[in-house]
Amino acid sequence: MKTSCLFAILLGTTCWAANATPPQVNGRRIIQHLEGLSEYGKNPQGGVSRVAYTEADRAGREYVMGLMREAGLEVSIDVAGNLVGTRAGTDAALKPIVIGSHIDSVPEGGNYDGDVGSLGAIEVVQTLKERGVRLRHPLQVIIFENEEGGLLGSTAIALGADAARLNSVSQSGKTVREGVKFLGGDPGRIAEAKRQPGSIRAYIELHIEQGAVLEHEHVQIGIVEGIVGILDSEVMVEGFANHAGTTPMDQRHDAMLSAARFVEKFNLLVTAVPGRQVGTVGWIKAEPGAYNVIPGKVGLGLELRDLDAGKIKTLFDRSREAADEIGRLNGTTFNFSSRDISAPALTDKSLQGMIGATAKRLNLSTKLMPSGAGHDAQEMANLGPIGMIFIPSVGGISHSPKEFSNPGDIENGANVLLGTLQSLDVAKELK
Amino acid sequence: MKTSCLFAILLGTTCWAANATPPQVNGRRIIQHLEGLSEYGKNPQGGVSRVAYTEADRAGREYVMGLMREAGLEVSIDVAGNLVGTRAGTDAALKPIVIGSHIDSVPEGGNYDGDVGSLGAIEVVQTLKERGVRLRHPLQVIIFENEEGGLLGSTAIALGADAARLNSVSQSGKTVREGVKFLGGDPGRIAEAKRQPGSIRAYIELHIEQGAVLEHEHVQIGIVEGIVGILDSEVMVEGFANHAGTTPMDQRHDAMLSAARFVEKFNLLVTAVPGRQVGTVGWIKAEPGAYNVIPGKVGLGLELRDLDAGKIKTLFDRSREAADEIGRLNGTTFNFSSRDISAPALTDKSLQGMIGATAKRLNLSTKLMPSGAGHDAQEMANLGPIGMIFIPSVGGISHSPKEFSNPGDIENGANVLLGTLQSLDVAKELK
Numbered sequence: 001m002k003t004s005c006l007f008a009i010l011l012g013t014t015c016w017a018a019n020a021t022p023p024q025v026n027g028r029r030i031i032q033h034l035e036g037l038s039e040y041g042k043n044p045q046g047g048v049s050r051v052a053y054t055e056a057d058r059a060g061r062e063y064v065m066g067l068m069r070e071a072g073l074e075v076s077i078d079v080a081g082n083l084v085g086t087r088a089g090t091d092a093a094l095k096p097i098v099i100g101s102h103i104d105s106v107p108e109g110g111n112y113d114g115d116v117g118s119l120g121a122i123e124v125v126q127t128l129k130e131r132g133v134r135l136r137h138p139l140q141v142i143i144f145e146n147e148e149g150g151l152l153g154s155t156a157i158a159l160g161a162d163a164a165r166l167n168s169v170s171q172s173g174k175t176v177r178e179g180v181k182f183l184g185g186d187p188g189r190i191a192e193a194k195r196q197p198g199s200i201r202a203y204i205e206l207h208i209e210q211g212a213v214l215e216h217e218h219v220q221i222g223i224v225e226g227i228v229g230i231l232d233s234e235v236m237v238e239g240f241a242n243h244a245g246t247t248p249m250d251q252r253h254d255a256m257l258s259a260a261r262f263v264e265k266f267n268l269l270v271t272a273v274p275g276r277q278v279g280t281v282g283w284i285k286a287e288p289g290a291y292n293v294i295p296g297k298v299g300l301g302l303e304l305r306d307l308d309a310g311k312i313k314t315l316f317d318r319s320r321e322a323a324d325e326i327g328r329l330n331g332t333t334f335n336f337s338s339r340d341i342s343a344p345a346l347t348d349k350s351l352q353g354m355i356g357a358t359a360k361r362l363n364l365s366t367k368l369m370p371s372g373a374g375h376d377a378q379e380m381a382n383l384g385p386i387g388m389i390f391i392p393s394v395g396g397i398s399h400s401p402k403e404f405s406n407p408g409d410i411e412n413g414a415n416v417l418l419g420t421l422q423s424l425d426v427a428k429e430l431k
Numbered sequence: 432m433k434t435s436c437l438f439a440i441l442l443g444t445t446c447w448a449a450n451a452t453p454p455q456v457n458g459r460r461i462i463q464h465l466e467g468l469s470e471y472g473k474n475p476q477g478g479v480s481r482v483a484y485t486e487a488d489r490a491g492r493e494y495v496m497g498l499m500r501e502a503g504l505e506v507s508i509d510v511a512g513n514l515v516g517t518r519a520g521t522d523a524a525l526k527p528i529v530i531g532s533h534i535d536s537v538p539e540g541g542n543y544d545g546d547v548g549s550l551g552a553i554e555v556v557q558t559l560k561e562r563g564v565r566l567r568h569p570l571q572v573i574i575f576e577n578e579e580g581g582l583l584g585s586t587a588i589a590l591g592a593d594a595a596r597l598n599s600v601s602q603s604g605k606t607v608r609e610g611v612k613f614l615g616g617d618p619g620r621i622a623e624a625k626r627q628p629g630s631i632r633a634y635i636e637l638h639i640e641q642g643a644v645l646e647h648e649h650v651q652i653g654i655v656e657g658i659v660g661i662l663d664s665e666v667m668v669e670g671f672a673n674h675a676g677t678t679p680m681d682q683r684h685d686a687m688l689s690a691a692r693f694v695e696k697f698n699l700l701v702t703a704v705p706g707r708q709v710g711t712v713g714w715i716k717a718e719p720g721a722y723n724v725i726p727g728k729v730g731l732g733l734e735l736r737d738l739d740a741g742k743i744k745t746l747f748d749r750s751r752e753a754a755d756e757i758g759r760l761n762g763t764t765f766n767f768s769s770r771d772i773s774a775p776a777l778t779d780k781s782l783q784g785m786i787g788a789t790a791k792r793l794n795l796s797t798k799l800m801p802s803g804a805g806h807d808a809q810e811m812a813n814l815g816p817i818g819m820i821f822i823p824s825v826g827g828i829s830h831s832p833k834e835f836s837n838p839g840d841i842e843n844g845a846n847v848l849l850g851t852l853q854s855l856d857v858a859k860e861l862k
Contacts, residue, residue, distance in 0.1 A: 211677030228676060232722045243829060244711035245659060245736050245803030246642030249702050251827070256712050257698050263691030271680050280675035281687050282722045284729075289714040291663045291732045298715075301722045305676050372676030396682070398674060 022361070023131040025123045025418055027411030033067055033119045034410075037103065038111045047401025048111060052104035052146035053172035053179030060103050061183065064118065064143055071126035073141055080156035080193035081185030083143040087125060089135045089425075095201040095384070096138040097424060099124065099417065102147035102376060107171065109148075110403025116391070117206040118143050120414035127418060135425040137201050144376045145183055152176060154376035158383050160194040195383055202351060202424055203380035204387040206417045208405050210373050212396025220364040220412055222390030223355045227371045227378040228278075228305040229344035231312050235323070237262070239332040241288060241296025252294055256286055258332040259298040265322045266302065269315060276370055277306035279315065302336075307344045307370045345378035351387030351420070354427065358419030364412055373398075389416050453792075454562040456554045456849055458842030464550045465841075468494055468534065469542045478832025479542060483535035483577035484603035484610030491534050492614065495549065495574055502557035504572055511587035511624035512616030514574035518556060520566045520856075526632040526815070527569040528855060530555065530848065533578035533807060538602065540579075541834025547822065548637040549574050551845035558849060566856040568632050575807045576614055583607060585807035589814050591625040626814055633782060633855055634811035635818040637848045639836050641804050643827025651795040651843055653821030654786045658802045658809040659709075659736040660775035662743050666754070668693070670763040672719060672727025683725055687717055689763040690729040696753045697733065700746060707801055708737035710746065733767075738775045738801045776809035782818030782851070785858065789850030795843055804829075820847050 040063060041048040041056030050056045061083060068075045073085030086096070101117025121141045128135070144153035149170050155161060166177040166187055177187040209215075214222050239253035263281050270279030280303045286295040302319070304312045316338065323334035352368070359366045369390065377386045391413035394404040471494060472479040472487030481487045492514060499506045504516030517527070532548025552572045559566070575584035580601050586592060597608040597618055608618040640646075645653050670684035694712045701710030711734045717726040733750070735743045747769065754765035783799070790797045800821065802808075808817045822844035825835040 209677065210674055211679070212682060213677075213679060216682070230676070230723075242827065243641055243804060244713055244734055245661070245709065245805070246640065246644075246829070247709070247803070247827060248642070248644060248707065249698075249709055251643060251647070254698075254711075256694060256715065260691040260694035260698075260712075263687060264695060267680075267685075267688050267691075276679065278676065278678070278680055280685075280722070280725055281691075282675055282717065282724050282726060283720040284687065284715050284717050286713065286715050291711070291713045291734045292661075293713050294711055295713060303675055303722045372678070373674060374676070396673065396678060398677070 023127050023133060023418065025127045025411060025414040027407060027414070030119055030123045030410055030414055031407050033123070034111055034115055037063055037115055037119065041105065043108060043401060045401060047109055047403065048105050049107045049109065050103065050105040051107055051171050052149050053170055053174045053182050057104050058183060061143070064103055064122070067119070067122050068141060071122050072129040073125055077184040078193050079186040079189045080153050080161065081145040081180040081183035082153040082157065082193070085141040087139040089137040089139065091136045092138065094137045095199060096140045097135070097201045097421060098140045098142055098203045098380065099205065099421065100142035100144065101205055101207060102144045104146055104148050106148050106399045108401060109399055110401055112208045112393070112403050112405050113210065113398050114147060116208055116405060116410055116413065120206045120410065120417055123414050124418045124421060135422070137425050146170065146176070146179065147376055151374065151376055151379050154379035156190055156193040157195055158379040161190045166190065197383055200384040202348065202385045202387065203377060203383070204351065204389070204417060204420060205375060205377045206389045206413045207375060208398060209390040209393045210396070210398035211393065213369060214367065214390065214392035215394060215396065217367060219367040220392070220409065221355070221359045221366045221416055222369045223352050223366050224347050224371045224388035224390055225352065225368050226307045226344055226346035227375055228307055229309050229312055230341035230374070231304045231316060232339045232341050233302045233316065234337045235262070235300050235302055236335045237298040237332055239296055239330070242294045244292045244294050247294060253331045254294050255298040255332055256295040258326050258330060259284065259300055261326045262323050262334070263300070265326065266319050269318050269322060270304070275306065275311065277304065277311055277315065278372060279304050305372055307346065309344050342374055342378060345381040345386065347387050348385035350427065351385055351424065354420045354423040355387055355389055355416060358416050358423060361419065362412065362415055364416065387420065389413055389420070453850065454558050454564060456558045456842060456845040458838060458845070461550055461554045461841055461845055462838050464498055464554070465542055465546055468546055468550065472536065474539060474832060476832060478540055478834065479536050480538045480540065481534065481536040482538055482602050483580050484601055484605045484613050488535050489614060492574070495534055495553070498550070498553050499572060502553050503560040504556055508615040509624050510617040510620045511584050511592065512576040512611040512614035513584040513588065513624070516572040518570040520569040522567045523569065525568045526630060527571045528632045528852060529571045529573055529634045529811065530636065530852065531573035531575065532636055532638060533575045535577055535579050537579050537830045539832060540830055541832055543639045543824070543834050543836050544641065544829050545578060547639055547836060547841055547844065551637045551841065551848055554845050555849045555852060566853070568856050577601065577607070577610065578807055582805065582807055582810050585810035587621055587624040588626055589810040592621045597621065628814055631815040633779065633816045633818065634808060634814070635782065635820070635848060635851060636806060636808045637820045637822070637844045638806060639824045639829060640821040641824055641827070641829035643824065644800060645798065645821060645823035646825060646827065648798060650798040651823070651840065652786070652790045652797045652847055653800045654783050654797050655778050655802045655819035655821055656783070656799050657738045657775055657777035658806055659738055660740050660743055661772035661805070662735045662747055663770045663772050664733045664747065665768045666693070666731045666733055667766045668729040668763055670727055670761070673725045675723045675725050678725060684762045685725050686729040686763055687726040689757050689761060690715065690731055692757045693754050693765070694731070696757065697750050700749050700753060701735070706737065706742065708735065708742055708746065709803060710735050736803055738777065740775050773805055773809060776812040776817065778818050779816035781858065782816055782855065785851045785854040786818055786820055786847060789847050789854060792850065793843065793846055795847065818851065820844055820851070
């Protein structure tokens with residue numbers, strides 16, 4: 001080992017012989033593979049409907065397994081139905097580094113969410129193979145099953161799948177149990193998919209941003225600080241239904257008016273504090289729901305997301321207090337259910353540094369940012385350190401046939417994944 | 432004629448021989464008749480479902496026709512299906528005075544809306560018969576068909592029924608055409624039901640308030656100033672649907688937030704001006720309507736009611752202006768459809784005075800008030816002067832099995848109707 005390499009290891013960067021350039025992925029090939037994959041579940045109006053457990057999903061996975069084998073990976077389907085490709089390292093005693101994403105889509109989804117990270121990861125391995133680069137760590141590429149239906153595959157690996165989950169009906173119409181079997185898994189033995197905390201060196205995922213922050217700020221690479229936690233709450237506003245013609249304005253207990261005041265106040269509370277937290281009221285329903293009846297009940301769905309679980313709780317508490325005040329104005333009451341959809345999952349600081357250093361070496365601009373959407377990485381955080389790399393989404397659009405990322409950005413993302421992987425391979429154990 | 436009677440005629444009041452007391456209705460009998468009628472369409476949980484054109488409606492009408500005949504009325508069913516009871520006056524050259532209401536109910540309605548006015552009117556005639564009082568004017572009691580489905584019977588008499596209306600499907604499942612036939616009308620000749628403007632001396636209707644104003648203010652008789660006009664508008668708020676996690680708060684075009692701001696502003700606009708106008712947002716719908724998607728579209732239903740059509744228009748215009756301002760805040764747009772459900776129908780001032788004088792003579796407290804709900808009287812206003820008498824609704828509840836008016840109030844209302852009818856009979860022609 002050259003002395004410069006020793007320093008590089010200590011610094012967490014990668015060393016290359018003076019006469020060698022760092023390997024680079026073949027950007028054109030990723031795009032060809034994205035086009036190839038887009039045939040499976042293709043919609044007439046563009047994009048794909050490659051919903052997990054459908055024939056399109058299974059066929060797309062066959063295509064991807066072919067690419068994995070071409071990249072020199074040994075491919076298997078685990079009992080949970082995940083595709084797992086492994087490549088031995090030079091030191092079999094080391095824990096594996098895992099990279100990957102998913103290829104299932106929402107109904108009428110696009111060709112980038114999940115696909116970019118999946119095919120980007122395979123391309124990284126193909127590049128290593130072509131350049132004859134051996135890593136010290138075993139490398140695994142995992143294409144997680146049914147991400148869009150609730151991170152099914154990564155949950156099975158990181159936390160274990162429960163029976164309720166297996167019996168739930170997925171968007172394909174099949175139960176998860178039937179779906180896992182359909183994909184070649186073994187639902188009866190799904191518990192065996194679970195890995196132990198500390199069993200992986202790290203998990204790194206490349207993904208499209210699904211928002212417009214990078215595009216707006218003309219930044220090429222997002223260094224994800226973490227995946228936000230999500231709290232959902234069903235809010236029930238109760239007043240008193242009455243005739244809209246015969247009930248004077250000052251004698252009303254109008255649940256709609258209270259709900260409206262709350263929606264506005266909730267927005268004010270969320271935006272009043274610094275930070276990148278978001279708060280949304282996504283659905284609303286008034287009862288009985290007619291022009292000529294003052295609504296007696298209004299239900300609405302509130303969601304809060306942030307990297308800081310404490311901030312989510314504070315904002316939720318403030319919202320409930322504000323609701324009580326609003327209710328007092330016209331004799332209506334508010335009731336909040338609450339459900340922690342997911343806890344925040346922070347990425348590893350050392351991995352953030354390696355992603356940043358790699359991007360810098362490649363002359364790519366970066367921005368530290370939260371992931372507002374959920375990802376398999378948040379489940380994998382239960383097993384070891386995680387890192388996530390974002391590339392820009394044009395118009396911030398995702399879960400739509402209009403979803404698009406530029407080929408140059410996709411290539412950049414895969415190169416950052418490759419460089420980060422190599423840095424990690426030679427870095428000291430993460431703290 | 433006694434001299435005092437001459438004065439009474441000039442003053443628009445009634446004269447009685449010194450040794451005679453003014454006739455009074457039999458309050459107990461009205462309650463018995465209300466109980467009798469409540470058997471038709473009776474719900475297990477209370478109240479009735481006597482929806483127009485159902486078997487319960489037809490059977491209830493048979494019962495009522497029996498009461499009408501007992502009161503000495505000559506009963507027929509007109510081509511529109513209305514029950515018309517006539518009693519000759521002493522001067523056949525005079526235009527008829529019409530009193531009445533309806534006996535059809537909403538699904539799961541109560542035993543007072545319409546019924547009190549219908550049975551009250553019949554009781555007035557029964558009392559006149561028992562006391563041997565002949566009026567100068569011919570008297571008609573009309574029990575209008577299908578009031579709750581949109582004032583069908585009174586519209587046919589006052590304005591004429593159109594083909595679209597006849598072909599529409601009523602709440603009974605039958606078309607109006609089938610329903611009118613079912614009740615004994617002749618839909619093919621329904622145009623003949625229409626009467627000419629100026630063809631009636633006046634129409635007077637007794638009704639429950641359907642609001643809580645009289646009860647709150649401990650007033651016994653409401654003198655209705657008019658029946659409010661109604662404007663309905665479907666408001667469509669358009670923004671841009673986006674991921675609730677990945678879209679920063681300052682990059683949203685949130686249709687829900689704009690809709691909420693509008694609902695609150697609309698309430699402020701309606702309550703900011705003096706008067707008894709009411710404004711309601713009764714229904715709302717967000718699209719796509721999920722916790723994790725910022726709504727791209729929100730539709731809502733707005734309604735304005737007032738006695739003054741100009742005020743309705745002004746408030747509607749102000750609401751649209753306010754909406755445009757709200758839209759500018761976050762790049763959303765508002766579109767308003769508008770539909771005049773009904774024009775305001777003012778009651779006759781002389782009739783208001785006679786109702787007030789009668790109540791005073793009976794030692795009953797009164798209040799001038801609008802009717803926020805629609806009534807057959809508003810259609811009859813096209814044919815001649817109208818008057819309306821309200822009695823208190825307990826808790827302001829109507830269109831519900833919980834609808835209730837006290838027996839004493841019902842008796843008071845019928846006595847005011849009787850006295851007003853007699854005053855009108857001897858009064859000079861209304862201006």
